[in-house]
Amino acid sequence: MRITQLMRGALLAGTAGAVFLFERRRRARAYVERRSTHAGRNLVVAGLAAATVHTLETPAVMPLARLAASRRWGIVGKLRGPNWLRDLAAIVLLDYTLYVWHILVHRVPWLWRFHLVHHVDLDLDASTGLRFHAGEIAASIPWRAAQVVAIGVTPRALTVWQSLTIASVLFHHSNVRFDERVERILSWIVATPKMHVIHHSIDPTQLLSNFSSGLAIWDRLHRTARFDADPSDVTVGVVGHLDPEAVTLPRILELPFSTRDLPPISHG
Numbered sequence: 001m002r003i004t005q006l007m008r009g010a011l012l013a014g015t016a017g018a019v020f021l022f023e024r025r026r027r028a029r030a031y032v033e034r035r036s037t038h039a040g041r042n043l044v045v046a047g048l049a050a051a052t053v054h055t056l057e058t059p060a061v062m063p064l065a066r067l068a069a070s071r072r073w074g075i076v077g078k079l080r081g082p083n084w085l086r087d088l089a090a091i092v093l094l095d096y097t098l099y100v101w102h103i104l105v106h107r108v109p110w111l112w113r114f115h116l117v118h119h120v121d122l123d124l125d126a127s128t129g130l131r132f133h134a135g136e137i138a139a140s141i142p143w144r145a146a147q148v149v150a151i152g153v154t155p156r157a158l159t160v161w162q163s164l165t166i167a168s169v170l171f172h173h174s175n176v177r178f179d180e181r182v183e184r185i186l187s188w189i190v191a192t193p194k195m196h197v198i199h200h201s202i203d204p205t206q207l208l209s210n211f212s213s214g215l216a217i218w219d220r221l222h223r224t225a226r227f228d229a230d231p232s233d234v235t236v237g238v239v240g241h242l243d244p245e246a247v248t249l250p251r252i253l254e255l256p257f258s259t260r261d262l263p264p265i266s267h268g
C-alpha cells in the first residue's frame with residue numbers, strides 16, 4: 001500500500017484538530033503566559049525546525065532509506081517475511097532508538113543545551129511538541145542516518161514513522177486532562193499527556209523520566225516511567241529559566257550558545 005500525502009495530511013490534521021478541541025474542553029493547567037504569545041513563539045521555532053528538516057534532514061536521510069531498501073541493509077533487511085511486517089518491525093525499532101536519543105539529549109551536555117529550548121517553555125501544550133531548536137534537529141541527522149542504516153529502514157517505514165511520531169508528539173504534549181482510568185489504560189500503549197508533563201516538570205528527578213515519544217513500553221522496560229504527579233499540579237519549566245523575560249523568542253534561540261552556565265541536569 002502506498003502512503004499518500006493525503007493520508008499523512010489527514011492523520012496530522014485530524015490529530016491537530018482533535019487535540020485543539022480537547023485543549024479547549026478538558027484543559028489540565030491554566031496558562032502562565034498569554035496563550036497567543038506562547039503559541040506564536042512556539043510556531044516560529046517550529047517553522048525553523050521544519051525548514052531544517054526540509055533542507056538538511058530529508059535530503060540526507062531519504063536517499064539513505066532508498067539505498068537501505070534496495071540493498072537490504074540493517075537488522076530488518078536481513079529478516080524474512082512480508083514487506084509490511086518488516087516495515088512494522090522497522091517502525092518499532094525507530095521508536096525505541098528515538099527513546100535512546102531522547103535520553104542522550106538529556107545526558108550529553110552540548111545536546112542538552114539545544115534540548116533545553118524545548119524544556120524551558122513555561123506552559124506545555126501541543127505547540128510545545130513542535131518547538132525544537134533547529135540546532136537540535138541538525139544534531140539529530142547523524143543519529144537518524146545511523147537509525148536508517150542499522151535498522152534497515154525503507155522510505156515507506158520512515159514516512160509512516162515520522163507521521164505517527166508527529167501525531168503522538170502533538171497528543172502527549174497536549175494540555176489535556178483525561179479521565180484517570182482512560183489515562184491509565186492509554187499509558188500502557190502510548191506516551192500520554194500525564195506521563196509527558198511529568199517529564200516537563202521543574203523537579204529534576206521527574207525531568208529524568210518518561211522519555212518515550214511513541215510506545216510507552218520503553219519507559220516501563222527501562223524503569224524510567226513515573227506517574228507520581230497530577231497533570232494539573234505540575235509546574236512546567238526548568239529551574240533557572242522560570243522568568244518569562246528569560247524565555248522570550250530571541251533569548252531561547254540564542255540559549256544553546258549562551259556563555260553562562262546552564263543548570264546541570266546530568267545527574268539523577
Ligand SMILES: [Zn+2]
Pocket residue numbers: 102106115119199
Ligand atoms: Zn526531554
